[in-house]
Amino acid sequence: MAKKSQILTPDYTPVEYDPQYILMVNHLKKYFPIKGSFGKEIGAVKAVDGVTFNLKRGTTMGLVGESGCGKTTTGRVILRLSGDKTGGQVLFNGQEVYDMSKKEMRDLRTKMQIIFQDPFSSLSPRLPVGEIIGEAVKEHGVVPKNEYEDYLDKVMDECGLQPFHKDRYPHEFSGGQRQRICIARALALNPEFVVCDEPVSALDVSIQAQIINLLNKLQEERNLTYLFISHDLSVVEHISDTVGVMYLGNLVEYGDKKDIFKNPLHPYTKALFSAIPIPDPKAKMNRIVLEGSIPSPANPPQGCKFHTRCPYATERCKCEAPRQVEVEPGHYCVCHLYDK
Numbered sequence: 001m002a003k004k005s006q007i008l009t010p011d012y013t014p015v016e017y018d019p020q021y022i023l024m025v026n027h028l029k030k031y032f033p034i035k036g037s038f039g040k041e042i043g044a045v046k047a048v049d050g051v052t053f054n055l056k057r058g059t060t061m062g063l064v065g066e067s068g069c070g071k072t073t074t075g076r077v078i079l080r081l082s083g084d085k086t087g088g089q090v091l092f093n094g095q096e097v098y099d100m101s102k103k104e105m106r107d108l109r110t111k112m113q114i115i116f117q118d119p120f121s122s123l124s125p126r127l128p129v130g131e132i133i134g135e136a137v138k139e140h141g142v143v144p145k146n147e148y149e150d151y152l153d154k155v156m157d158e159c160g161l162q163p164f165h166k167d168r169y170p171h172e173f174s175g176g177q178r179q180r181i182c183i184a185r186a187l188a189l190n191p192e193f194v195v196c197d198e199p200v201s202a203l204d205v206s207i208q209a210q211i212i213n214l215l216n217k218l219q220e221e222r223n224l225t226y227l228f229i230s231h232d233l234s235v236v237e238h239i240s241d242t243v244g245v246m247y248l249g250n251l252v253e254y255g256d257k258k259d260i261f262k263n264p265l266h267p268y269t270k271a272l273f274s275a276i277p278i279p280d281p282k283a284k285m286n287r288i289v290l291e292g293s294i295p296s297p298a299n300p301p302q303g304c305k306f307h308t309r310c311p312y313a314t315e316r317c318k319c320e321a322p323r324q325v326e327v328e329p330g331h332y333c334v335c336h337l338y339d340k
Contacts, residue, residue, distance in 0.1 A: 011027070011087065012026060012027035012050075012087070012088060012089075014026070014089060015089060015091070017091055017094035018054070019094070020056055020057070021054040021055060021056055021057070021091075022055060022056070022057045022092065022093060022192060022193055022225050023054070023055040023078070023090075023091070023092055023193060023225070023227075024054050024055075024089070024090075024091040025051060025052060025053050025054070025055075025074075025078065025088070025089070025090055025091075026052050026088055026089035026090075026091070027050050027051070027052055027087065027088040027089065028048055028050070028051045028052070028074070028077060028078075028085060028087070028088035028089070028090060029046075029048055029049055029050055029051075029085065029086040029087040029088050030047050030048040030070075030073055030074075030077045030082060030085055030086050031044040031045065031046050031047065031049075031086045032044060032045040032047055034298060043298055043299075044298065045297050045298045046248075046249050046297050046298070046300060047070045047073040047249055047297060048070045048073050048074050048077060048086075048249050049070075049248075049249035049250055049297075049300075050088070050249075050250060051070075051074055051088075051246070051249075051250065051251045052251065052324070053242075053244055053251060053254055055193075055225060055227065055242075056225075056241075056242075057192075057223070057225055058219070058223045058224070058225055059225060059226075059241040059242065060219070060225070060226040060227075060228050060239055060240045060241050060242075061226070061227050061228065061240060061241065061242045061243070061244060062228045062229075062230060062236035062237075062239065062240030062242070062243045062244070062257070063075070063227060063228065063229045063230070063243075063244050063246060064230060064231060064233060064236055064243065064244070064245055064246070064272065065231070065245060065246035065247055065272075066231070066247070066272075066294060067231065068294065068297070069246040069247055069248060069249070069294075070246055070248070070249040070297070071229045071231075071246055072117070072197055072198075072229060074229075074246070075114065075195040075197055075227055075229055076114075076195075077090070078090055078097070078112075078195065078227070079112050079114055079195060080097050080098065080105065081114070084098065085098055092108065092111070092112065092193070093111075093192075095108075109140075109189075110136075110140050110142070110189040110190065110191065111189075111191055111192045111193065112191060112192070112193050112194075112195075113186035113187070113189060113191040113193075113194050113195070114186065114194065114195040114196075114197060115179075115182050115183055115186050115194060115195070115196045115197060115199045116182060116197055116199075117197045117198040117199070117201060117202065118202060119175060119178035119179040119181070119182050119199075119202065120170065120175075120178055122182060123170040123178060123181060123182065124170075125169065125170055125171060126169075127169075128166060128167050128168060128169055129161070129165050129166055129167075129168055129169070129170070129173075129181055130152060130165075130166030130167065132170070132181060132185055133152060133155065133156065133166075133181065133184045133185045133188050134148065134152050134188065136185070136188065136189055137151065137152070137188050137189065140189060142188070142189060142190065151188075152166065152188070155184050155187060155188045156184055158184075158187070158218065158221075159180045159181075159183050159184040159187065159214065159218075160180050160210075160214060161177070161180055161181065161184060165177075174207075175202060175203050175204075175207065176203055176204075176207035176210060176211065179199060179200070179202075179203060179207075179211055180211070180214070182199070183199070183211075183214065183215070183218075187218060187222070190222075191224070192223075192224070192225060193224070193225045193226075193227070194224055194225070194226050194227075195226075195227045195229070196215065196226050196227065196228045196229065197229045198229055198230050198231070199211060199215070199228075200212060200230075200232070200235060201230065201231070201232065208235065212235060212238060212239055215239065216239065226239075228240060233272065233273065233276050234276065236257075237257065237261055240257045241256070241257055242254070242255065242256055242257060243255065243256075243257050243260040243261075245260070245266065245268065245269045245272065247268050247305065247306055248294065248295065248297055248300055248305045248306070249297055249300070249305075250305060250334065251334070252266045252268055252269065252306065252333070252334045252335070253265060253266040253268075253269045253332065253333050253334070254324075254331075254332045255328075255330055255331035255332060256330055256331065259328065259330070259331045260331070261273070263328075263331075265327055265331070265333040265335065265337075265338065266306075266333050266334070266335050267306065267310050267311065267312055267335070267337075268290075268306050268309075268310075270288055271288040271289075271290050274286060274287050274288040275287060275288075288311075290309045291309060292308055292309045294309075295308055301318075302318065302319060302321075303316075303317050303318045303319045303320050303321055304317040304318075304320075304321060304322050304335070304336065312337060314336065316336055317336055320336070322334050322335050322336045322339055323339060325338045325339045
């Protein structure tokens, strides 16, 4: 029997499946309980608090924001790697991920994969690279046994690895090579959708470029769809088609990459973009410095969550949560400045 979603009376309007989108996320929530003495629940950390976006097939969506804003948790909840969701919808090819049975979810695992942030801690130190990449291939029977070795060599070659690397262990490789192993492990199952959780943040700049180019090449060859999580805006601008900006569990701005970078609307997005380094030493940076610290996701402010740091905050912002407004075609912003 299929598992039922946790919330039976949703506080959102369910969306209908649109075939042009491989992934439809609607008002997604994930709260982690805070427990006090005797295991009593005394509150919750609202890591993801009402995220909504659609992702077209064969495209890349960049998800950006400060550390702790909920980017990684969003990716993990979409893949059903963090237990039950608290609310919302996650439709993958029209199917609600959280209503699937164990067997259905097992089959879906081959279509949804993740590349983790730290290439070293995500690889088992006790297994050689060949087993790390091929373990899931054997488990899911992706290819017949007599074709297994050739298939493994082909996947490794696509990711810039040599056949003799199969007998080596992760500690024998550099950071860039280890990330290539992680990419090969994810792609060995022929997925349709990959969550890239800051895959280049731990690498040197020159190696970052190699990995980004590799991801672009594989996307073209395999028609892959990426959710690219990062705090490096220059990398996001290079690889993404659409961009979502997160703050304290909410998506505050979402739209086409060109629209977001050319005309950022939300005050938080403007502050983020003002911190992008300019390679000209004579150019003057109009840096927007946000005052105060990020509020706790366990006790977020009432109204707009950004009003405690926003230079344009009004009394309305302190008591009324803003709604998502389509300011220009395909460019959405969650701010009272555009909701007159």
